[in-house]
Amino acid sequence: MNELSPSVGRVDADERKQSAGHLRGQIIPLLQKLQEKSGFISEEHVDEVAAATGASASTVYGVATFYSQFRLQAPGKHMVRVCEGTACHVLGAKDVLEALKMNLGIDVDETTSDGLFSLESVRCLGCCSLAPAIVIDDETYGRVSPNKISKILDTYREETA
Amino acid sequence: MSTIREIRVGLATCGIAAGSQRVYDALASSLESSGLDIPLRRVGCIGMCYNEPLVDVVMDDDAVITYGNVGEADVGKIVDEHIRGATIVEELRVPTGSFLSRQVRIVLENCGRIDPESLDAYREQGGYTGLASVLETMSRQDVIEMMTVSGLRGRGGGGFPTGLKWSLAEREQGPEKYIICNADEGDPGAFMDRSVLEGDPHRVLEGMAIAAFAIGAAYGIVYVRAEYPLAIARLERAIADARSAGLMGDKILGSDFSFDIKIKAGAGAFVCGEETALIASIEGRRGMPRRRPPYPSESGLWGKPTCINNVETLANVPWIVRHGAEAFAAYGVGKSRGTKVFALAGKIKNSGLIEVPMGMSIREIVFDIGGGILDDRPLKAVQMGGPSGGCIPAELADTPVDYEELKKTGAIVGSGGMIVLDDSSCMVDIARFFLDFTQKESCGKCTFCRIGTKRMLETLGKISSGDGTLEDLEALIDLSEKVKANSLCGLGQTAPNPVLTTARYFKDEYIAHIVDKACPAKVCKSLLRYEIEPEACKDCKLCLKGCPTSAISQGNGAYQVIDPETCVQCGRCYQVCPFGAITIETGMVKTA
Numbered sequence: 001m002n003e004l005s006p007s008v009g010r011v012d013a014d015e016r017k018q019s020a021g022h023l024r025g026q027i028i029p030l031l032q033k034l035q036e037k038s039g040f041i042s043e044e045h046v047d048e049v050a051a052a053t054g055a056s057a058s059t060v061y062g063v064a065t066f067y068s069q070f071r072l073q074a075p076g077k078h079m080v081r082v083c084e085g086t087a088c089h090v091l092g093a094k095d096v097l098e099a100l101k102m103n104l105g106i107d108v109d110e111t112t113s114d115g116l117f118s119l120e121s122v123r124c125l126g127c128c129s130l131a132p133a134i135v136i137d138d139e140t141y142g143r144v145s146p147n148k149i150s151k152i153l154d155t156y157r158e159e160t161a
Numbered sequence: 162m163s164t165i166r167e168i169r170v171g172l173a174t175c176g177i178a179a180g181s182q183r184v185y186d187a188l189a190s191s192l193e194s195s196g197l198d199i200p201l202r203r204v205g206c207i208g209m210c211y212n213e214p215l216v217d218v219v220m221d222d223d224a225v226i227t228y229g230n231v232g233e234a235d236v237g238k239i240v241d242e243h244i245r246g247a248t249i250v251e252e253l254r255v256p257t258g259s260f261l262s263r264q265v266r267i268v269l270e271n272c273g274r275i276d277p278e279s280l281d282a283y284r285e286q287g288g289y290t291g292l293a294s295v296l297e298t299m300s301r302q303d304v305i306e307m308m309t310v311s312g313l314r315g316r317g318g319g320g321f322p323t324g325l326k327w328s329l330a331e332r333e334q335g336p337e338k339y340i341i342c343n344a345d346e347g348d349p350g351a352f353m354d355r356s357v358l359e360g361d362p363h364r365v366l367e368g369m370a371i372a373a374f375a376i377g378a379a380y381g382i383v384y385v386r387a388e389y390p391l392a393i394a395r396l397e398r399a400i401a402d403a404r405s406a407g408l409m410g411d412k413i414l415g416s417d418f419s420f421d422i423k424i425k426a427g428a429g430a431f432v433c434g435e436e437t438a439l440i441a442s443i444e445g446r447r448g449m450p451r452r453r454p455p456y457p458s459e460s461g462l463w464g465k466p467t468c469i470n471n472v473e474t475l476a477n478v479p480w481i482v483r484h485g486a487e488a489f490a491a492y493g494v495g496k497s498r499g500t501k502v503f504a505l506a507g508k509i510k511n512s513g514l515i516e517v518p519m520g521m522s523i524r525e526i527v528f529d530i531g532g533g534i535l536d537d538r539p540l541k542a543v544q545m546g547g548p549s550g551g552c553i554p555a556e557l558a559d560t561p562v563d564y565e566e567l568k569k570t571g572a573i574v575g576s577g578g579m580i581v582l583d584d585s586s587c588m589v590d591i592a593r594f595f596l597d598f599t600q601k602e603s604c605g606k607c608t609f610c611r612i613g614t615k616r617m618l619e620t621l622g623k624i625s626s627g628d629g630t631l632e633d634l635e636a637l638i639d640l641s642e643k644v645k646a647n648s649l650c651g652l653g654q655t656a657p658n659p660v661l662t663t664a665r666y667f668k669d670e671y672i673a674h675i676v677d678k679a680c681p682a683k684v685c686k687s688l689l690r691y692e693i694e695p696e697a698c699k700d701c702k703l704c705l706k707g708c709p710t711s712a713i714s715q716g717n718g719a720y721q722v723i724d725p726e727t728c729v730q731c732g733r734c735y736q737v738c739p740f741g742a743i744t745i746e747t748g749m750v751k752t753a
Contacts, residue, residue: 022463027445028428032387053445066447066604067428069387086350086544086580087506089594095732102709122388123431123598124349127178128506129210129513140178147736 023053027063031070040071076111076118078156080104080136085124087131092145096132097121099146103153116160117153163224165199165244168192169217171273173206173359174391175352180232181214187236188216195240205360207273208264210513212255217273218243229255260511263530265492267500268476269516272360277395280402283363289408291482292367295374296416301331304375308478311486312498317343317434317471318549318576319651320497320564323478326468329458330376333466338378341462341469342369343439344385344392347431348547349598351578353502354472356514358385358392361476362399366422368475370409371482373420376468380421384439387426396424431548431602435650436461436469438604449604450650471576473502494520497563497574507544507580508535517562524558527581538583542666546575548595548602549655551662552588571662573655587684588667589674592660593621599656610653613644617660624671626687627678634671638664679748686730690746693734695720697742704734704743 027049034045041064050057064070082097101107104117111118127133130142134152141152170176170185189201207215212229216239219225226249228239235253242248266272275282283289295304309324330338342365346354358365369381385393400422403409411419425443432438433448440462442448461467477499481489490498497519503526506512510532517526523543527533534540542552551572553560560566564574582591600614620637623629641657641664648654664671673679680688693704693713698720705713705721712727713734720742723734735743 022444024445025443028442029426032426032428055445062447063445067430069427069429084349086547086578086594087512089349090507090580090582090586090591098731123347124351125174125178126352126355126389127175127210128350128352128504129175129213130178131506133178142178145736146733 024055026053027055027060028067031060031064035070040074073111076115077160078117078137079120080117080153081120081122081125081134083123083125083127083131083133083135084121085128085131087128088124088133091131093132095146096134096144096149099149100134100153103149116157163221165218166221167200167202167219168244169202169204169219169273171205171207171213171215171217172203173356174389175206175210176213176215177391179213183233184214184216184231184236187233188240191236191240192244195245197240197244199244202276203278204274205272205277206356206514208269208356208514208516209255209257209260209511211511215255225257227255227257228253259529260513260515260532263521263525264516265500265518266516267480267489267492268357268364268473268502269360269514270480271364272356272514275361277360277362278398280363280399280406280408283361287483288363288479289367291479292370292374292408293414295371295482296414296418301375301377304371304482305331307481307486308375311481311489312493312496313474313477313481313489314497314564315471316473316477316501316576318546318573320574323470323474326458326470327372327375329456330378330466330468333459335466337380337465338376339462339465339467340369340373340376340378340381341439341443341467342381342383342475343434343436343469343471344383344389345427345434345439346386346389346472346576347434347602348549348576348578350506350580351504351547351576353504353514353577355386355389355392357472357476357502358389359395362392362395363403364476364479365396365472366399366403366409368470368478369422370413370420371478372468372470372475374418376466378468379419381423382443382462383422383424384427384433384443385424387428393424393426400424430604431598432604432650432652435652438650439469440467447604449606450652452649473577492518494561494563496565501562501574501577503577503579505531505579505581508538508583508586509533509581510535520561520563522559522561523553526562526579527558531581534581534583538585540581541584541586542582542588544572544580544582544591544659545578546573546655546658547578548599549573549651549658550575550578551658552582552591552666553662554666557666571658571665573658585682585684587625587680587682588663588670589621589625589680590682590684592663593618593625595659596621596656599652603652603656607648607653609644609647610649610656613640613647614653614656616640617644617657621660624674625680625685627674627685629675631672631675634664634675673748677748681747683745683747688747689730690725690750691723691728691730691732691734692744692746693721693723694742694744697740699740699742701739703737703739707733707737709733
């Protein structure tokens, strides 16, 4: 995806040659690029990708909703991801998730009303030996327990306050 | 006394999560301010994730002193006492003994030893000499024959013979063919492929180039999970370096062979590990599998012949070319040759990444390499193969890691996730966990997979909340068989395996949930009761303050009581009680 030209909607020559003119192969990389830039996929983005790849808007929307990576709503300022991989599960990830939900007052895939936190559940962050783990933005917290949650979240709240 | 050759810091995702970047930075500045000119290397995962962050001090005679759980604060001590003073800091040293000595490292040969971002480092270890000798001395058939003789089989879980797979793609005519490296590692609890890509990316690229030569492909794609940003970054770097060194691109190493690789980031769909779904995803469609035949070897990506191999499979290839098919086949048993990488996690002391010769027993892996169960509790079962695999009970722990032998137990070798469970793990809960995963990841194409798994999950939910009946259990098993038989792809065909294996080996536990309304492992919340021991309670009221549903009140004396009707089994009181006065009970209340 990184070899795409920065302006969305144009597919560079190299790309065209390599995928033998199969523009539709660009739907997912373009969506990824747009999400990276805006944080989520808007209706306009869907139209933009459709126009660039010659697919219908409904096809692009179908792709965007199929893959869990794509968000159709703006995320909060801080993204809280709870690992629900097997190792985390057997070491108590569910209790951690419950504590997060209770503390934030939101469910998975929701954003707090102040727009500060979004909560996501992910399948295996790949640091199983740190289980149970959560990631806030790019910071990983390993071996978390439900009673550590409020302290962790408060550091982000204070930062903003 | 030999001198120090280099210092290595493990900087893979797991290490970085544990803080190894900060340790690396601290070491770098400490070495600089001390005026010490010792090379500091960033390396991939050595596998001992349980001791991250890890620092290796490597001597001229190849001796390695490993420091574990190193914090920034420890760096000064290591530099002062060991690097400058030549005295090993014993309290930080971690034993590597049986963890490493029982392993055979082919795929992980360089992981944790070389700088993954350095092409030179890979070449110093013999990297790309395999590709060079293939291009100079071998024909396509020679390479395929070599893979066949080595006995290498698909390490993604399927176990399809690699030589045969390549020959099927080779046989197809036409100038345009593709080789795809499947790095869509989706099993929750497995990180083998990620570690290889992060720790030794060139090995995978070299394996792909050799595969491409064998089948006659000029173009390769690495399909990697978007959740692996570090792996993607290191692959990109490796591809660029290989291109500038003439190891990729037009007329590689002066031969007639041209080959180039591109990365495609997946977008989060477990089903895309299935090859036809993976192809659909690269083509920009919803990742839904299709009927086979035609197989991808005849009509794959963009309708062209395509060969799809998993990361670990390809990472074996350069070693086989360098050391010979016989050397590879010397490891293993029966039809399972070579080694297998496992991500060891769960209730185990030494969680991490390991590579063992095929044929080693599960017991040896868990106890000799894994160091045994956390808190020395009893081993209950080992879950292998993730959502497609099954649970092997402790009494079958002598089963060897062998495609055929493991299949007999109802589990599979799988891609390499190995989750160790002890007596505090509930098997109904584990079955439900995996089914919840596959149910959500079902693409929805086949009715049995889409609706069948949903009904199965509901039934498991009923059982784990104590509302299940024995008829439910029968229906669950019956539906499992039907989902297996009536699904198009591997996801649906294997989704019932966790249920079937737990119901087969741990039927008592299902019965306990159904008949006794008890969860023997005390995991299933609805079947638990929290109680306060009046004698142990010191009336500190911490539990009372922490209870979210006000279920706790003053008893007839200096102690608290929990109202079972109001309690939601959140377990907070249990966590906050400093006196261990709160007990968890399960099963029907015994009348005194």
